[in-house]
Amino acid sequence: MDFSVLLTDLPTLVVVIIGVPLVLAAYIVGGEYLVRRLPDKSRPAVRPWIWVAPALVLVTGFLVAPAIGTVFQSFQDKNGVFIGFQNFAAQLAGFPTGGAWIAIRNNLFWLIFYTLFVLAFGLLLAVLFDRVPYESVVKSLIFMPMAISSVALVVIWKFMYAYQPPGQPQTGTLNFILNTVFHQDPRTWIQDETPLLGLFPLNDLALIGAAVWGIVGFSLVILSAALKGIPGDLLEAARVDGAGEITIFRRVIFPLMMPTVVVVGTTLVIFALKAFDVVYAMTNGNYNTDVLANRMYQLLYNSHDFGGASAVAVILLLTVIPVLIFNLRQFRAVEARR
Amino acid sequence: MTIAVASPTSSTTARFSPRWLSDRLGGFVLHVVVIGLTVAWMVPTIGLLITSFRLPADISNSGWWTALSPPFKFTLDNYSQMFAASNLGQSLFNSFMISIPATVIPVTLAAFAAYAFAWMKFPGRDWIFLALVGLLAVPLQLTFIPVTTEFVKLGLTPQHLTAIGLPPFIPLWLAHAGYGLPFSIYLLSNFFRALPSDLFESAEIDGAGTLTVFFRIVLPLSVPAIASLVIFQFLWVWNDLLVALIYVGGVATVAPVTVTLVNLVGSYGQNYQLLTAAAFFSMIVPLVVFLSLQRYFVRGILAGSVKG
Incomplete structure (x- = not known):
């Protein structure tokens, strides 16, 4: 068994493990920063969408859209x-x-x-x-x-x-x-x-x-x-x-x-x-x-x-x-x- | 029977202890029941563990329990053959590269979304939430063909991503995130919703912003739920075979442990005994994750966070 890959690829691993959470944190802090610059009135209308958007996009792309396609296909030859x-x-x-x-x-x-x-x-x-x-x-x-x-x-x-x-x-x-x-x-x-x-x-x-x-x-x-x-x-x-x-x-x-x-x-x-x-x-x-x-x-x-x-x-x-x-x-x- | 009756649970503990349970299952009997059930639960695993140290000929001729009496004929052959047969180092590394982001991304995004579903008001909230619950039931197999087609169109293939200097695991991260999100959001928003609303009101009065409430109040109080979720998502990704096979199946440099192990077994079931060793090898990491996170399942995490 060859574990040398663990040494050569370690930097990649570190970048991935630190980078991914960093991107996620930057998203929500940045989003909240933008929301605060909005006029008082529109904040409660915009804020929830910032919080749910990434989840909804992924779920739509991987589950909703393919599922709809499947429903259509069930009526086709x-x-x-x-x-x-x-x-x-x-x-x-x-x-x-x-x-x-x-x-x-x-x-x-x-x-x-x-x-x-x-x-x-x-x-x-x-x-x-x-x-x-x-x-x-x-x-x-x-x-x-x-x-x-x-x-x-x-x-x-x-x-x-x-x-x-x-x-x-x-x-x-x-x-x-x-x-x-x-x-x-x-x-x-x-x-x-x-x-x-x-x-x-x-x-x-x-x-x-x-x-x-x-x-x-x-x-x-x-x-x-x-x-x-x-x-x-x-x-x-x-x-x-x-x-x-x-x-x-x-x-x-x-x-x-x-x-x-x-x-x-x-x-x-x-x-x-x-x-x-x-x-x-x-x-x-x-x-x-x-x-x-x-x-x-x-x-x-x-x-x-x-x-x-x-x-x-x-x-x-x-x-x-x-x-x-x-x-x-x-x-x-x-x-x-x- | 003269079984020592357990002393009534002291009045300061939070335990559920009805008297009939204390009396009948007091002390000794309780321990016998608990240990008995646990041992019974472990028998299948113990059987496999012992089998993994037996010779192939013995495995097919006699039960694993016969190995427990002399003559002892244990062997490490199954394990050494397994290590020799494949590059497990690379696939172990790949499994980490896949599982860690594929756990972090959905759990984090689910926490954001669950917070909004539980404590923010927006049009269509209840319907979107219900749609998410409905999506729990969408069989993954259903989505493979459309998603694979899209991945190829968008250049999200391991080969293309490596060529442009990005991690080749990105398709798997996104896919596992998409598949894991409905359950994660469902679990977390139910947990968030159960948090006492006084907490939020007093924080608002103190002038705390949304981010502060989320990071300083909601997350710390939800550590048990998040820890459970991290364990489950990690295990599902680590043990996943189907999604990995479909999206990066053919690429050895990206294959996780499960794919490599399945390839160990010949298509006609030869090297069957290698799977017994392989099963134990693949269990190590998930078990370490569980054991290191389970201390967060602490009793009464909410007790005392809201005054009387």
């Missing part, structure tokens, strides 16, 4: 001719197993289980860890999977789910436990579509489980920061007033943590809708584990079906509308309280 809803019809044909329906079904499973498990584990661990002196150690250990790239995460879970036929020594951790502790036949976790509770295929839950394992550190860290953000005096005052601990949780802690739970929950719902990495690397959508993002990727880069891919993307965007409405109401509620 390969030659850019307008064909109405044909792309959507092709994707939504053959209910319940054809077209994009399996992917839609699986996204629904991801939405329910991924969000629920991650929030529940995160909240449970945050409350438990808050009460032990070695909190930072256990928190770091739970967070560790967050530091692993999805490529590595899939390698790890392929070892967890590895399958050997019954009678042979098992190489997968889960099948070893199943075999030794519960005396059951090993299962092919990633391929086994046996529905649990008559509804949820095992392999879907296996993929979701791997993703949950990787992301719980995310909800733990944010929820635990919110827990710590609750001022001690507030709890103290409630205690002095004679409130029991359960009342304190219901009336003080829970309402104060609610905005954070909503932020984390919304983010997780969106992660669930966008789920891609684990499915792509683990099964590539085979064994009926496909999800919308993976389907879109396949249509785009394998079939070069731009119209179909765009239609799937638009379906994905439509599923987000309920989340948007929920956010709108939360946002308005917070505004009203001010």
Whole structure:
């Protein structure tokens, strides 16, 4: 391994690390300087735009404009001719197993289980860890999977789910436990579509489980920061007033943590809708584990079906509308309280 | 069971400690639960760590736990092969060159914007904010083709940028900033909005300007939120494979660690065992970042900043 590049390119690194923040600071200080030279009246009208402009420009360039292009493309065929809803019809044909329906079904499973498990584990661990002196150690250990790239995460879970036929020594951790502790036949976790509770295929839950394992550190860290953000005096005052601990949780802690739970929950719902990495690397959508993002990727880069891919993307965007409405109401509620 | 019941939490701490929780999960049981859950969570990682020190033949014939009993047959081959196979020094450097600005730019711009969304009034504010939340859901794959086309038109390719003496990483900085901004703004403005408005009113009465309020009041109070955000954005960029592949994929001098590591594995899955070593090598930097920033997650950061 050759680390000499670290010496020769070090000046570049320093320039970049110092230069970038310098440019950013110069922008906002310069902008504010210009605003102050404006007449008193127009300052409040101009100032907000100085603060939001760079973010809006980048977001427009990288997300809004390409997304609008995609919506247009979903109504066009390969030659850019307008064909109405044909792309959507092709994707939504053959209910319940054809077209994009399996992917839609699986996204629904991801939405329910991924969000629920991650929030529940995160909240449970945050409350438990808050009460032990070695909190930072256990928190770091739970967070560790967050530091692993999805490529590595899939390698790890392929070892967890590895399958050997019954009678042979098992190489997968889960099948070893199943075999030794519960005396059951090993299962092919990633391929086994046996529905649990008559509804949820095992392999879907296996993929979701791997993703949950990787992301719980995310909800733990944010929820635990919110827990710590609750001022001690507030709890103290409630205690002095004679409130029991359960009342304190219901009336003080829970309402104060609610905005954070909503932020984390919304983010997780969106992660669930966008789920891609684990499915792509683990099964590539085979064994009926496909999800919308993976389907879109396949249509785009394998079939070069731009119209179909765009239609799937638009379906994905439509599923987000309920989340948007929920956010709108939360946002308005917070505004009203001010 | 005769488990020592934890003494009631002293009255000065801010802990959430319902009596039923203290009684049932008192002392010993609490520690067993916490440590048990943590160990269970670590099993997959430990399995991979041990696997990375095993011979390829053993990996495919027996589970990693068998390596824990004699005869011990550990090897460093996977690691030495990984280091020999590629120029990891260059790609480690590239990863830093990509990740640091691609974290600093979106977090800073998001802080500016979130401050405006939370505490300034302007026409269309709520709708723009909602649009940003909606953008969280735009799958990145959707944007690759239009953005790549634009990059080529504007000359924002690694080759062209190197030729005119600019860092070849600029396309990745901008792309990661654009993709990271909706989440960053969303997280920070929710945090900023929760700051007590008394703070701003008293600062205004004292005649403090917008910049002073932002840099002296908002930012210091938001250190936990910003630290969390820095960690997440850094991890996402550091571990990103897809964006790097799409925008600078073919250029070895610009490739980050993830791209180099994926290239280690042959297209038919040979050298599979190298990935076990590679996974651990690529984890080091993100873990250091997390461990060095987590001390900012301090309890009660807001306590005492507003008088009674």
